[in-house]
Amino acid sequence: MSLAEDARRDLRLAGLTKRYPNGFVAVKSLDLVIPQGSFFALLGPSGCGKTTTLRMVAGLEGPTAGTIHIGDTDITHEKPFKRPVNTVFQNYALFPHLTIAENVEFGPKRRGVKDTASQVKEILELTELTEQAAKKPAQLSGGQQQRVALARALINRPEVLLLDEPLGALDLKLRRAMQIELKRIQEEVGLTFVHVTHDQEEAMTMADTVAVMNEGRIEQLGTPYDLYTNPHTTFVANFLGRSNLVKGTVVGREGTGADAVVKVDMHGTVVTIKASRVHTESSEGWIGIRPEKVLIQPAGTPLDAPGNFFSGAVVSEASYMGVSTEYHLRMPWGQELICFEQNTGRRGGLVAVGTQVDVSWRPEFAFLLDSSQDAGAGIEEE
């Protein structure tokens, strides 16, 4: 605040660890830099330590080890009410005995702001709550309560706003509407948002950067596009969308620099994978391919994709879902692969169950993961 205008006020977590008194380690040496002004999503399954991480940043839980900085200011051991950080709680935690206006002005009043009325008016307008100002939280709908929680935190213009699954209690339609609203507000006020969620779609659509968390660790961090197209672990590959993972053996490496590729033997067929998409050092690996990248064509008819090619697959299941169809393909080696196909009408119908098909995908879409990881990691979530 008193720092020079150009000083970056990034939120930096270094070696952040939380061991609860019962000995359970909920957060395991987290290193994270969240750039100032960004919309950052912390995505992970229930119980992976998301809330614990936020609480440490807010000062509601003391870290066992590690440090928390905003810019150059060390706030690791600062009291919660002295941090330029505000939280939107998982279940809102609105004060039931105060009106909406009183809830919203709680923060400014405690900081000794003299004229809160104009600020309150402004923030209630931003969150479209002007009509509700005199009501009590219990008289509002879920979506309105959520906006009060947001307004109550935002009015303080914190440097970092922590949102702990703020949309978790809303139904799908309202959820989508609030996602757009949240994103609009973040762009309008330009604060750093750290948004916790276990909904991968929510994280992908809203955030600039997503960190995938699992069992107290960050598995991978990047843009939604990077995470989806080039996952580094089986957990990320399965937790974000779905993946086909097929066992393969590395048989060679070719080329250098950007053209470097790794050749992998997959049940008798050699497939190529770009070196930048290979995330294992060992000679075995999981070859990953997203279901919508898998192309099929009844055997005998030409397949218009140059790439890795397999014949001898049989359609074992076809689920029509309107916009697309999900096929299950029994491969010659017995494994089932999933294929999503857009219903463009090109085929003039579905491929019938039992049909022999050829399968292919473009080599640039495949990725190779470490074979020591569990191919089922991250699947049954939600």
Add this chain to the structure above:
Amino acid sequence: MTRVGRWIGRHLALALGLLVLLYMYIPNFIVALMSFNDASQSRNLYQFQSFTWDNWLNPCAPLGMCESLRVSISIGLLATIVSTIIGTLAAFALVRHRFEGRSTANLMVFLPMATPEIVMGSSLLALFVAAGLGGQLGFWTILVAHIMFCISFVVVTVRSRLSGLDSNLEKAAMDLYANEWQTFWRVTFPLVFPGILAAALLAFSLSFDDFIITNFNAGQTVTFPMFVWGAAQRGVPMQVNVIGTLMFIAALTFVILGEVASRRRARGKVSAR
């Protein structure tokens, strides 16, 4: 058929409910009625003779009655204040802090409520006598006894309110720049206050009402229940009904005020605009 059935169902429930209410309130109506009874001519005190204002105009006519009432009210107020403070603090400790022997403490708080009063009264007397206070039985020994048995009820009442309180609310207050002191007075206390108030009312009525324990430890002091008990041997003066009616009206006023306040709170300040 079903419509008729539903009609009967709805009205039967209403009729039964009214009957139960009547059953609960008839004693109070009788008391109110008897407070206008002119009993001066008759030997049979429990029958309505003729209407009079006398009892209401001279409520303190029976010798010692108003003095006993004054003693009961003073003890009741003092016992309420002290037991509410101690009990509330104890409830906070039991709910908010993890310490060695917490579950044992919870049980020990409950036990006095389960102990028969007759046992507690006699053991208290034994204690006072053993402590050399046998000659000083009276106002202060009654007060000590009342505070003791009220504390358990206060702890239990406040504790249930407090454990129903979402601890995230306090965390939210801290997150919104309230220090520990402000968090307590602006969030915790207002939310627990209804529980504390209920505990205080309960403590007062328990203390005001108590006969058994008091009787053991009263010495020469006479509380209102003891006066009524003593008078009943000869025939209750009609003025007791006046006091009874007043107490009932006071309780009724309290309840109505509380109801009005909570309705206004529930409606928010919407209507005030």
